[in-house]
Amino acid sequence: MITITLPDSSTKQVEKGTTPMQIAEGISRGLAQNALVAKLNNELVDLNTPILTDSALKLYTWEQEEGKNTLWHSSAHLMAEALEALYPNVKFWVGPALENGFYYDVDLNGGTLSTSDFEKIEQKMLELARKQNIFERKNISKQDAINYFTDKQDIYKLDLLERLDDGTISLYTQGNFTDLCRGPHIPNTSFIKAVKVLNVAGAYWKGDEKNKMLTRIYGITFPKDKELKEYLELLEEAKKRDHRKIGKELELFTFSEKVGSGLPLWLPKGTMLKEKLMQFLQKAQLESGYLPVSTPHIAHKDLYICSGHYEKYGADSFQSIKTPHEGEEFFLKPMNCPHHCEIYKSSPKSYKDLPIRYAEFGTVYRYEQKGELHGLTRVRGFTQDDAHLFVRPDQVKEEFLKVIDLVLYVFNALDFKEYTAQISLRDPNNKTKYIGTDENWITAEQSIMEATKEKNLKTVIEYGEAAFYGPKLDFMVKDAIGRKWQLGTIQVDYNLPERFELEYVGFDNQKHRPVMIHRAPFGSMERFVAVLIEHCKGNFPLWLTPNQFAILPVSEKFNNYAKKVLDLLKKSDIRGFIDDRNEKIGKKIRDQEINKIPYMLIVGEKEQENNTVSIREHIIGDKGEVAVESFISLIIETIEQDFKLKQII
């Protein structure tokens, strides 16, 4: 007999060789029917693995990541089986599970695959899934594996085998398909009830562009039809929220081939939005002791030689600007930090001056590879809500706390309610590739961890993800439909203070090197606006939205009264316009609903007589007739209320 310890610490005595599935059956029928994979002493295993020693056992269903991943990994095998049935010459590379679904990289031997083939593959997968084929594991020797795949003329699996040790090799077979795989897998194919082939794309063999391009087929599967339906609805919803689409519809920004790819043109409404955001942050920063600075868009090559960026990125950047003066070269600025370092150096600093916080909405230019450009999230010219804090080593933690406060203030104000903080630290096994003293690193890493802990942030620690110049803290937010985005970032930098020989005079009358902290709560205005659009689907908070109201005269006879109302509202700093087109009121309402205007003010004979407006709220509808003054206070109060609520959080 052996002892099995379950997650609730209870134990079971079972015969040696009992499988996790049998234990599941002993617990409940429901669990036995839903279990997909088991964890045996920290190792994921098939449910039919005989347990030979005392073990801790945990069972996973579709509800857990482990269960999902296993189902998707097994689905990749199922898709491979379907592909092999449909395309006899196909060769397989690897087929892992992803965050949402799975893919398989295949070599179609010159054949092609298009979206029109998807249904055929899906049908075949479902047909095979219904056979309830068992995923059968077989441990074999390396030589046997080599023989097997040599017979199959499968160069890709042979390549994989080269890197595997004898004794660790296993094959999985379901139906007519056998794959080299370490597993684990779901018990049988019948758990896969709903199937969708999502996409097909090229991917280099082993991710190396010198290698052959394989066909990567993406798919997703579910244990219930309903879940597939919900997933497809989510994809539809994401499409509707696409900032490129909404940005065009709401006339926020555009691109022009003549201006150049990746160089956004902000339209009046988008500019209003962007500037409101900047004003909002600027105000918060002034209150937190930041000092606004502003620096030119170009700088002498020497600046970037000093910073080290020329050596690292020079060749892949926008190339230098020449002048009539022979040999003189300027570069478009790819970041603001070197400029800020020079500002720091413009006068001697005392320890009493620190921390110094230079803030600038600095527009920078980076020559991103063509294929990387994407709407506003990846562009070649963008404005960072940048600031550099020059601090004493003993101030790192305190400044981190303040920056975290600022970042959270921004997130709350914009209704991002869920976020996690990712702490990127040094690779503990390879400390040599980092610049800066061990002592400083330890202080900074400790400071970050303590600061996030004090703020009760949900954190993930990533070892080895730090930049070579310092550890960092990145904020990942979840948007309204659950997608994750990386927004704000805080980074410690030991490199630039060194390169620019930044100093301050300490209490001991000696020169010391300050620590530099880069931080950007939005990240960049472009990226943030993109994420915000997708988060709120273009329905911006009232304080931010480009037009807070539209006045809709019932007929042209009331245009003059509308004008009077507009003047009154403008005096109170409320933004909007009159829709004085020669259209019926129904048409105007429809159009302004589509334009997502928060408040429509309908004015006709009645309103003109009573000095009122009839409010119609976006989506909600008719809110009745009120005095113009009441509307003004409604707007002001709504905005104040909005901010107050958020302060509490």
Added chain:
RNA sequence: GCUGUUGUAGCUCAGUGGUAGAGCACUUCCUUGGUAAGGAAGAGGUCGGCGGUUCAAUCCCGCUCAACAGCUCCA
């Protein structure tokens, strides 16, 4: 940058080896209408750019630019 797909009016998109169409938007006129599309007329396109094949190219071919999907990358 690599692979694939796409590029027709301001927008969304039909279409054809014999130099083009719809809906919306726009202009003018009629209409002055009370909570999601009133009516009529009109204007608008080197069919992304360059080159080739052809009697003839928006359509076929090559190159190029841009967008999209994926890969790789992101100070």
